[in-house]
Amino acid sequence: MRRFDLDALNTLVAVADLGSLSAAAAHLCRSQSAVSEQVRKLEELCALTLFLRGKKGVSLTPAGDRLLAHARSLLRLNDVAWLDMQGVVLSGDLRLAITDYFRPTDLAGILKGLGEQYPRLRLHVFIRKSALIEHDVERADFDLGISMSIVGRGEESDEDTAHRRVALRREPLMWVAGASYKVDRSAPLPLITLPGHCSMQRFALAKLTEQRIRYFVAHTASGISGLQSALSAGLGIACLNASAVPGGVRALEREIDLPELPMVEFSLLIPRTGESDRVREAADVLINRFK
Template sequence: MDKRVRRFDLELLNTLAAVADAGSLSAAAARLYRSQSAVSEQIRKLEESCGLALFVRGKKGASLTPAGARLLEHARRLLDLNDRAYRDMQGLSLAGDLRLAITDYFRPADIAAVLKRLGDQYPSLRLHVSIRKSALIERDAGSGTGDFDLGLSMRVMDPELRWQNANAVGFSSVVFRREPLVWIAAPSFARPTGQSLPLVALPDTCSLQRYMLARLDQAGVDYFIAHSASGVAGLQSALSAGLGVSCLNASAAPPDVVPVNAACRLPKMPDVEFSLVVQKSADGTLADEVARLLAALS
């Protein structure tokens, strides 16, 4: 029997990480620019190499087995080490201060872990992170008055809203993630018959909340604000507690809520896109490399 240690294929480990992060083979395929069958084949090869099942497939996607979770920890370290080695050979070493402005709709449950990985890969890089509204990120970047180097903003992909950003100048942006807006509530929530729809919302200074209310008005849905939260974290808590219905991008939805579109006859919502906004006055090499890394980690 051959006792030699086999070497893992980094491409297969990258696919493992993509499926784990995306939650399904189809979503991972879109991120990796591969077909779903190709991603499935790569996972099959990796499972065959390990001799263990790494994912449990179901109607809601793919979840890691205990063996898959263990391998994922190794995979992330190996992939990070590979990236460091490549950057070293290319003479890329990030150091200094970088100011990030981030919308709190972007992966609120794990943005801290993403930023920690960024810091781990670049120990000489000092990050200064602030949470801001997307409209302010793009406005300040476009006017050149922003006190940040790199912004992460979200836009609702409704053609009627495009005019708001049509004249934006002074910065460049790269779209790196797209996901749906979904109406959600706690599984126990039931709309009272013949009564107004209780909404969980953010203040009207939030453009997504204004858009949500406008769509409800257009659809003739009778509603009232049952709970007003100050931020996305408070909105998530109120939804999980069953205080009402709201609309969030998919990656910001708490894990213990369910879609309610059909049950409450709510209007269909468009997708949102996340973009990395780089001010022209920023250090181009530094900002571009961090933008690339943030996109890869997403």
């Protein structure tokens, strides 16, 4: 029986999450040809096609989707083994503020895994808007924060005088709609949005206005779960990051001419004020777990 290369599986996860070989190459700090070669070797090992290549990126085949689940599990086990060998034992209370756009469909499972790995750690999780997390990072309301910024708008940064910022992952933004939604090119687009204080939603509306695309707000959800439900019900279209797109919802890029969207970056924010060994150790764990 042949064994999988964990490095190649990590590449598989990056390509699947980011939607293209070039984006994964940038994220992994490798050449696109090196990433392509690792994917090719995985497909050769499995004797199956794992990705479908298209003009605008790649998408998983059913076999690729199955391997992705195994890859995530194996990489988590690798992290557990490495941290155990380093003697990292987390305990006590940890307050974590997370943007509601961050991997909403599998966040609960990730947090459950943390609890199982570190049974003496008591997690206190707050789901908040990125703007509030950025604003409150030095106010001692939480120990660590995960926020989202739009790449290319000057929001993301490697250095900050108020707090440390560690890039976790990048994902594409997408125009999406439910399986039952029918595009009507003669009518204004029905949009599903979050309230106006959401900067990402304001950005999406501004892009439509810039290109003089007619739209109206058909449904305003109070949070990501409500937005996902409205999408699944076919009430309209929305702008979402890749990991927030629920099952049964499709990308619209091939069905209608919509503005191109950039990547978003998720970052771990670590307050400098009063940073303890416990917070530093927790940050190292979360960086490995949430990438």
